[in-house]
Structures are given as C-alpha cells and as structure tokens.
Amino acid sequence: MNAAQLEQLEARAKIIKALAHSTRLFIVNELSKGERCVCELQEEIGADISTVSKHLSVLKNAGIVVDDKRGLQVYYRLCCPCILNFFGCIENVIQENARKQTALVREA
Amino acid sequence: MNAAQLEQLEARAKIIKALAHSTRLFIVNELSKGERCVCELQEEIGADISTVSKHLSVLKNAGIVVDDKRGLQVYYRLCCPCILNFFGCIENVIQENARKQTALVREA
C-alpha cells in the first residue's frame, strides 16, 4: 500500500465515515425527500440542536450535503443523491446476515 | 425517529462503519480481485498481523466478507460484491469536492 493509494483510500474512508452513523443516515434519508432546515431535522431527531448541527457539519464537510442560508434558517440538501443507491446493497447484506443467522440456529 | 426506524438505521450504520477505514477499504479492494489469506493481506498492508486480523473480523462481523479455513491458512473473500458499486459515487463526491475547492480558490 503506497502513499498515493493510502491517500485515496483515506479520502474515500472520510466520506464513508460521514455516513456511518444512524442520525446522519436519518438526515440523508430525510434530505432525499427534499431540503430541510436545521430546526425541522432537530424536531424529528429529538437530540440537542447543537448535536444535529454537528452531524450536519460532518456531512457538509464530507461533501454529501450543501447548505443554503435563507433568512434565519439554514436549509440543507443532498449534494450527491447517488449515495441513496448504497442502501439497496446494504439491505442485501442485512438480509443475508439474517438468513445466515437462522441457518445457524436451525443447525444447532 | 421511532424505535424500529432507529434499529434499521443502526443496522445500516454498522455495515457502513465496517467500511469506513482505509485499511478495510484496501482489503475490500484486494478481495474484489479474488480471495486472499490473512498473511497475504498482512504483507501488502504492512501492519501487525493482529491488526489485520481484527480488521478482517470487523468486515466479517458486518457480513461483508466470509472466511474459509484451508490447512493452516484462513482465506477471506467478498460476500456482497455490490459493495464495489459504492466507489463510483464516492469518487464523484471526491471530484466534486475538488472542483468546489478550486472554485473557492479562484474566487479569492
């Protein structure tokens, strides 16, 4: 693994890491339906607004969302909707895991 | 965000988190070319073998790879190659970020 390769892998990991949290996945899912302001997301999530803001900044920093200040509110929206394609594969993995689990139990 | 929804998001996050590390992305990429045993991966990665083994167990635990012991070696292979489809989108995000970066610099 050389330096250039490591750098590329770390750049990828950074983006994937930004998605690797249930709250941020929730946000991505919400934004897939359209833009939302911070307070709307905060209400649905139920965490402290500063927590929500920090999750949004992780997503923004990774380039997954963009923000747009209008009046008092800041609106966020998905920047790369291709991210949504991940979930089909992820669900496959989850179902496959469940299948293996039942197979193991049956075996015992 | 109700309990069932949270549970689903956490299941997804677990799998994404398993991918969110440069070493594990390297492993996934290697395995996309075919199965590898731990010592082959260790040699390419250059970390302690216990470190590599733990990375593999994270991937295995997430259901991304499966292992197969043959003789003294344990061979790992990708379980859900659809994971590889992620990287196109990730690279998009990276390039888009680079584009924005240059635009910002030009602006200044």
Add this chain to the structure above:
DNA sequence: TTTCTATTTGGTATTATAGCCAAATACTCC
C-alpha cells in the same frame, strides 16, 4: 506426541467520536 506455523484473542495506551450545555454568531424585525 511434540513442534511449528497461521491466525485469533486479550490487554492496554492512544486517539477519535458523540452528546450535552453554554456562549458566540448572524440575521431579522422592531
């Protein structure tokens, strides 16, 4: 059985992440 080799597991130190509260900003409206 004993020895050797590949891998995993346990322990531990270091670093990163997540959450809350309080304080700072930024902007609107009076």
Add this chain to the structure above:
DNA sequence: GGAGTATTTGGCTATAATACCAAATAGAAA
C-alpha cells in the same frame, strides 16, 4: 441600534475505535 431567533462553535465528559505486543488456539507436519 436593540431584541429576538436560528444556528454554529467551544468546552467538557463519556464512550468507542485503532494499533501494537504478548499469549492463546487450531491445525499440520515431524
């Protein structure tokens, strides 16, 4: 300008992740 509102930032604590070393395990070969 001053008050009020939405959001971000800084500080702190608790928890989780990473990496290494050393020890344990599993199986092969002698």
